[in-house]
Amino acid sequence: MMQNLSMHVLDIASNSVRAEATDLHIIMINSTCKDLISIEVIDNGKGMDEEMIQRVQDPFFTSRTTRRIGLGIPFFKELAEACNGSFELESQVNVGTRIYVSMQKSHWDTPPLGDLGDAVVLVWCQKETNHIHFDYKTDANQFSFDSDEIKAILGDEVSVCEAEIMMWCKDYINQQIQVCEEEQV
Amino acid sequence: MKSLADLQALREQAKKRLEMREGDADYRIVVGMATCGIAAGARPVLNTLVEEVAKHGYSCTVTQTGCIGMCTLEPIVEVYDKAGQKTTYVLMDPDKAVRMLESHIRDGKILDECTIASVRK
Numbered sequence: 001m002m003q004n005l006s007m008h009v010l011d012i013a014s015n016s017v018r019a020e021a022t023d024l025h026i027i028m029i030n031s032t033c034k035d036l037i038s039i040e041v042i043d044n045g046k047g048m049d050e051e052m053i054q055r056v057q058d059p060f061f062t063s064r065t066t067r068r069i070g071l072g073i074p075f076f077k078e079l080a081e082a083c084n085g086s087f088e089l090e091s092q093v094n095v096g097t098r099i100y101v102s103m104q105k106s107h108w109d110t111p112p113l114g115d116l117g118d119a120v121v122l123v124w125c126q127k128e129t130n131h132i133h134f135d136y137k138t139d140a141n142q143f144s145f146d147s148d149e150i151k152a153i154l155g156d157e158v159s160v161c162e163a164e165i166m167m168w169c170k171d172y173i174n175q176q177i178q179v180c181e182e183e184q185v
Numbered sequence: 186m187k188s189l190a191d192l193q194a195l196r197e198q199a200k201k202r203l204e205m206r207e208g209d210a211d212y213r214i215v216v217g218m219a220t221c222g223i224a225a226g227a228r229p230v231l232n233t234l235v236e237e238v239a240k241h242g243y244s245c246t247v248t249q250t251g252c253i254g255m256c257t258l259e260p261i262v263e264v265y266d267k268a269g270q271k272t273t274y275v276l277m278d279p280d281k282a283v284r285m286l287e288s289h290i291r292d293g294k295i296l297d298e299c300t301i302a303s304v305r306k
């Protein structure tokens with residue numbers, strides 16, 4: 001169902017937006033030396049209490065009213081388990097949430113990265129007033145995307161959700177990721 | 186290589202396009218982007234809508250929403266007209282999205298073959 005990692009990024013970060021976060025930090029590590037890929041999403045949303053933290057890891061729980069089964073977090077946890085990695089979920093009510101998944105990079109079941117630029121920009125466009133920071137790290141390189149930097153250039157008249165801006169941001173992020181990967185060889 | 190400087194030129198381009206679209210948009214398009222929608226392929230549908238609307242200058246906005254509540258019919262796209270009247274399109278893909286825009290947004294004719302009414306028959 002979720003063919004690549006960018007789908008999980010989009011999904012998990014969408015939870016943050018729905019939890020009224022205004023500040024989202026997405027960190028992706030892609031390390032050949034450590035044979036590790038990890039995804040971490042940190043937000044300042046409304047958070048969850050202890051009981052909720054336990055319950056959301058069960059696929060038959062959701063706070064939604066439209067549907068009884070929540071899928072996002074259980075899928076993400078399953079990914080870690082299938083790929084010889086680990087899963088961490090920390091949250092505090094009215095403070096925020098941190099969710100982390102690691103995978104063994106060389107594991108057969110570890111999915112490809114997918115379109116990360118697209119995922120980051122789509123999350124931003126769910127609420128364009130949010131601040132989004134995306135870090136991508138390899139063994140030798142690092143790239144940071146910060147929504148404030150883009151907003152400073154765009155000003156108030158043009159929204160990031162306008163087609164040409166969205167597409168540019170996606171391509172920009174993907175290109176920078178490519179650069180991080182290429183310079184390693 | 187893209188650099189942040191390119192963005193200034195694009196900003197001007199977007200501004201021009203927005204100035205031509207005077208007043209409020211005629212339609213509001215909403216795409217369901219919960220886990221079920223994303224897994225069913227809502228991303229390419231959303232991207233197609235955004236790109237085609239800009240390309241043809243259609244008078245509508247495109248936004249995302251969470252779970253619409255009918256997971257088996259995802260990707261779901263809702264179109265609201267100025268009066269708030271809603272048309273629900275189900276099991277969408279990029280090709281259907283293009284046809285829906287041409288029919289509904291450009292020509293004002295609901296694309297019956299893709300609406301929820303067509304699958305419930």
Ligand SMILES: Nc1ncnc2c1ncn2[C@@H]1O[C@H](COP(=O)(O)OP(=O)(O)OP(=O)(O)O)[C@@H](O)[C@H]1O
Pocket residue numbers: 011015016019043045046047048056061062063064069070071072073074096097219220221252
């Ligand atoms: N970052 C977060 N901050 C606060 N609450 C969260 C966060 N992420 C998840 N939750 C809570 O956990 C519940 C389960 O999340 P999960 O992604 O598994 O399912 P869902 O979002 O409800 O539905 P789906 O992802 O299938 O569309 C959410 O409904 C929400 O109440």
Ligand SMILES: [Mg+2]
Pocket residue numbers: 011012014015070071072073220
């Ligand atoms: Mg979710």
